Amino acid sequence: xxxxxxxxxxxxxxxxDLNFTRAKEWKAQDASRVLVGNMPIYFPRExxxxxxxxxxxxxxxxxxxxxxxxxxxxxxxxxxxxRSIVELVxxxxxxxxxxxxFPSICDVIRNLSGMFQLMGKGTFVKYLDYPQNFxxxxxxxxxxxxxxxxxxxxxxxxxxxxxAERLKNSIQLYNKNRSLITELYDIRQQFxxxxxxxxxxxIVRAGYVIPVEEHNEILEAMIQHIQVDRGKPVDKIKVMVxxxxxxxxxxxxxxxxxxxxxxxxxDDFLLGARxxxxxxxxxxxxxMHDLCMAYLEKSTFSSSVYDxxxxxxxxxxxxxxxxxxxxxxxxxxxxxxPALLDHPILQKACNDHHVRFISFLYSENTxxxxxxxxxxxxxxDSIKLWDEPVVINxx
Amino acid sequence: MSTGVAKEKSMxxxxxxxxxxxxxxxxxxxxxxxxxxxxxxxxxxxLILSFDMLPxxxxxNALQSGMRKKSEGFIRGAEKHGxxxxxxxxxxxxxxxxxxxxxxxxxxxxxxPDLLLLSYTGCFTFMKWFETLxxxxxxxxxALLHTPYQEAGHITPEMTAYMVKQLKEEVIPKxxxxxxxxxxxxxxxxxxxxxxxxxxxxxxxFDSTKNRPSPIDAYFAGVYYIGPINNGFRGTSEAVDYxxxxxxxxxxxxxxxxxxxxxxxxxxxxxxxxxxxxxxxxTHFREFWKLFYDMGAVIxxxxxxxxxxxxxxxxxxxxxxxxxxxxxxxxxxxxxLNLNQxxxxxxxxxTKFHADGFLVNSIKSCNSFSAGQLMIMQQLERKLEIPxxxxxxxxxxxxxxxxxxxxxRLESFFQMLEQRKLMVK
Ligand code: SF4
Ligand code: SF4
Numbered sequence: 147x148x149x150x151x152x153x154x155x156x157x158x159x160x161x162x163d164l165n166f167t168r169a170k171e172w173k174a175q176d177a178s179r180v181l182v183g184n185m186p187i188y189f190p191r192e193x194x195x196x197x198x199x200x201x202x203x204x205x206x207x208x209x210x211x212x213x214x215x216x217x218x219x220x221x222x223x224x225x226x227x228x229r230s231i232v233e234l235v236x237x238x239x240x241x242x243x244x245x246x247x248f249p250s251i252c253d254v255i256r257n258l259s260g261m262f263q264l265m266g267k268g269t270f271v272k273y274l275d276y277p278q279n280f281x282x283x284x285x286x287x288x289x290x291x292x293x294x295x296x297x298x299x300x301x302x303x304x305x306x307x308x309x310a311e312r313l314k315n316s317i318q319l320y321n322k323n324r325s326l327i328t329e330l331y332d333i334r335q336q337f338x339x340x341x342x343x344x345x346x347x348x349i350v351r352a353g354y355v356i357p358v359e360e361h362n363e364i365l366e367a368m369i370q371h372i373q374v375d376r377g378k379p380v381d382k383i384k385v386m387v388x389x390x391x392x393x394x395x396x397x398x399x400x401x402x403x404x405x406x407x408x409x410x411x412x413d414d415f416l417l418g419a420r421x422x423x424x425x426x427x428x429x430x431x432x433x434m435h436d437l438c439m440a441y442l443e444k445s446t447f448s449s450s451v452y453d454x455x456x457x458x459x460x461x462x463x464x465x466x467x468x469x470x471x472x473x474x475x476x477x478x479x480x481x482x483x484p485a486l487l488d489h490p491i492l493q494k495a496c497n498d499h500h501v502r503f504i505s506f507l508y509s510e511n512t513x514x515x516x517x518x519x520x521x522x523x524x525x526x527d528s529i530k531l532w533d534e535p536v537v538i539n540x541x
Numbered sequence: 542m543s544t545g546v547a548k549e550k551s552m553x554x555x556x557x558x559x560x561x562x563x564x565x566x567x568x569x570x571x572x573x574x575x576x577x578x579x580x581x582x583x584x585x586x587x588l589i590l591s592f593d594m595l596p597x598x599x600x601x602n603a604l605q606s607g608m609r610k611k612s613e614g615f616i617r618g619a620e621k622h623g624x625x626x627x628x629x630x631x632x633x634x635x636x637x638x639x640x641x642x643x644x645x646x647x648x649x650x651x652x653x654p655d656l657l658l659l660s661y662t663g664c665f666t667f668m669k670w671f672e673t674l675x676x677x678x679x680x681x682x683x684a685l686l687h688t689p690y691q692e693a694g695h696i697t698p699e700m701t702a703y704m705v706k707q708l709k710e711e712v713i714p715k716x717x718x719x720x721x722x723x724x725x726x727x728x729x730x731x732x733x734x735x736x737x738x739x740x741x742x743x744x745x746x747f748d749s750t751k752n753r754p755s756p757i758d759a760y761f762a763g764v765y766y767i768g769p770i771n772n773g774f775r776g777t778s779e780a781v782d783y784x785x786x787x788x789x790x791x792x793x794x795x796x797x798x799x800x801x802x803x804x805x806x807x808x809x810x811x812x813x814x815x816x817x818x819x820x821x822x823x824t825h826f827r828e829f830w831k832l833f834y835d836m837g838a839v840i841x842x843x844x845x846x847x848x849x850x851x852x853x854x855x856x857x858x859x860x861x862x863x864x865x866x867x868x869x870x871x872x873x874x875x876x877x878l879n880l881n882q883x884x885x886x887x888x889x890x891x892t893k894f895h896a897d898g899f900l901v902n903s904i905k906s907c908n909s910f911s912a913g914q915l916m917i918m919q920q921l922e923r924k925l926e927i928p929x930x931x932x933x934x935x936x937x938x939x940x941x942x943x944x945x946x947x948x949x950r951l952e953s954f955f956q957m958l959e960q961r962k963l964m965v966k
């Protein structure tokens with residue numbers, strides 16, 4: 147087994163390999179394999195897996211891609227990620243990809259799907275309209291039809307028939323993946339010094355660009371390593387970072403938060419990998435139905451999901467309680483309507499429940515963290531020095 | 542420019558209609574009429590009216606607040622309340638107005654909602670908007686009508702079936718509960734028959750720009766023409782009469798060879814014919830318009846007048862299939878079209894109405910329109926070899942309206958059009 151440092155280094159390389167080398171190698175090994183790029187936040191990757199495909203998470207160029215052409219496609223008041231995705235397209239990074247999936251999370255992603263269509267990228271481009279009505283009687287058929295469309299598109303490329311057995315097997319592999327990631331977060335909640343938040347980030351993000359079987363092995367190895375103590379505890383507060391579910395914060399920002407006196411115990415950076423809460427049932431004999439019900443009944447909360455029957459502020463408070471954090475950092479990409487329009491709602495809940503928070507904006511290529519470091523440092527000091535632990539009652 | 546602006550009969554009718562609706566709204570508490578907040582795109586007023594309820598459109602309140610110079614205060618109020626500078630200013634204007642007592646732009650109190658009809662059509666922010674309102678009006682039921690996006694450029698039977706199910710299982714039951722009335726399909730059909738007549742008239746009205754000179758401006762005046770159908774009168778006989786009258790007036794203008802009416806009289810010489818993409822700026826609407834009519838620029842088609850429904854691609858409501866029709870109407874609104882469809886639609890407008898140029902007014906805080914607009918522009922330029930122009934402003938935040946910037950850019954654009962004309966000659 148590789149040492150933790152070797153695993154972390156490997157994950158870091160995978161996570162930021164904007165040429166998607168491992169995914170392309172994997173595809174090259176078998177003519178019936180397909181690569182499907184998916185934008186944030188969530189897509190049931192099991193489906194593509196069962197069709198002999200690999201979903202590759204497209205998360206923008208971060209601070210690793212210089213924008214030269216992408217700016218000509220977007221006005222200055224639109225978030226940064228789509229322009230780096232366009233830059234990646236124009237520079238040929240997605241050559242060899244067979245299709246692209248755009249989950250319905252906001253109008254920028256929606257219209258980006260149209261830009262991919264106009265640019266003629268991939269054999270198919272699918273804007274996947276997730277039902278916002280969570281009643282199965284209203285939405286199941288529609289959602290299954292959306293998923294079936296993706297399967298049909300892949301079938302047209304590779305003629306691989308997705309049987310119930312294949313899909314069930316894929317769901318089980320991803321169940322394992324989700325439960326391992328949860329275990330990683332759980333251990334870290336108790337012993338945050340054993341891995342940094344940036345390490346966790348790299349490990350989870352690596353899973354966006356490699357086969358799930360390989361990712362499960364990495365997670366298992368890493369979990370084994372951190373069962374025993376490594377690193378030294380430091381007097382830091384525990385925080386949750388919210389609002390970064392789409393355009394990713396630069397790793398420098400994640401590191402800055404931890405260097406400024408916080409342990410990031412919970413976050414929504416790579417929320418897609420942790421979207422479904424708990425295992426997807428596989429006993430119904432109809433795995434498409436199982437996938438659908440998982441979305442309708444086991445989705446986490448998010449700014450991109452309509453929440454009338456299950457208010458997100460309550461779910462946020464429950465998460466705070468579960469993770470026992472001392473405060474929240476609301477970090478959202480500039481110009482991100484979904485994240486920013488939630489701030490007043492979530493921050494009011496924080497005030498009502500005496501949860502301390504700070505908030506700032508970033509862009510995936512932010513390079514200067516001095517101001518953020520000071521802000522976070524002050525936040526951490528004030529909680530360490532003055533605050534009682536957070537106690538949330540009456541949800 | 543000829544002076545003297547006589548009010549046409551249709552203008553008077555429209556004014557009376559709007560005044561009547563605001564009066565009814567202000568008396569809703571006394572009359573017991575239930576009030577439904579909803580949006581212009583996916584504006585299923587026919588269904589609301591079939592339950593004898595009154596519609597309120599927060600977007601219209603916001604735009605009117607912009608026109609009456611009240612929006613800045615409201616926006617600042619919402620920002621004080623924690624709203625970001627970076628988000629849709631319609632939302633902030635509405636929230637700010639509510640926090641300031643919900644006094645509407647005309648000075649009348651806007652009654653609180655009895656039902657929030659979240660017709661989530663063509664704009665993701667609608668959902669966030671009503672999540673916010675739902676918390677500002679605790680206990681008010683929300684009926685969600687999720688309109689699937691035309692991502693593949695057409696409507697599938699599954700999309701329609703999904704919407705009809707939502708209407709049957711979510712929207713209608715909630716309307717029945719709030720209004721205390723049973724769903725009356727015959728009444729809905731009657732309203733839809735009116736809508737279908739109005740849709741025909743609207744097509745003819747906006748088609749009149751084929752004439753030279755164009756008898757109307759299909760953007761600046763166009764927003765007034767679509768007022769009644771987007772602001773509470775979809776499906777009413779008043780709307781049928783209004784559009785009949787408007788069409789008659791426009792035909793008279795065509796016969797007389799008259800150009801569009803502006804706030805300063807008629808445009809006497811039509812120098813440039815434009816197609817415009819994107820909503821207008823409301824805070825400086827008159828000055829903005831003047832920049833065009835002073836140059837003899839007439840807008841012969843605009844995407845914005847199609848936000849509340851696109852009828853020039855063949856869609857008409859079918860009263861015999863009422864719920865399916867409501868669904869298809871919603872799915873056919875402009876911002877629910879994919880970029881390819883938008884390019885095609887704009888391209889048809891440019892060709893059909895013999896436009897000399899294409900202009901984008903990009904709105905800072907509206908991702909639904911703005912994201913992808915530059916690519917639409919590139920596509921049209923390439924496809925039609927037409928001069929394109931680009932300006933930026935905001936809907937209701939005056940802080941983002943730079944008169945001199947817009948003027949400079951427009952002047953260069955008009956120069957380009959002028960040169961092009963000379964070359965063609
Ligand atoms: S960062 Fe926000 S606005 Fe930008 S694409 Fe992602 S969700 Fe949409
Ligand atoms: S984002 Fe645009 S379409 Fe959506 S509510 Fe705001 S102004 Fe309207």
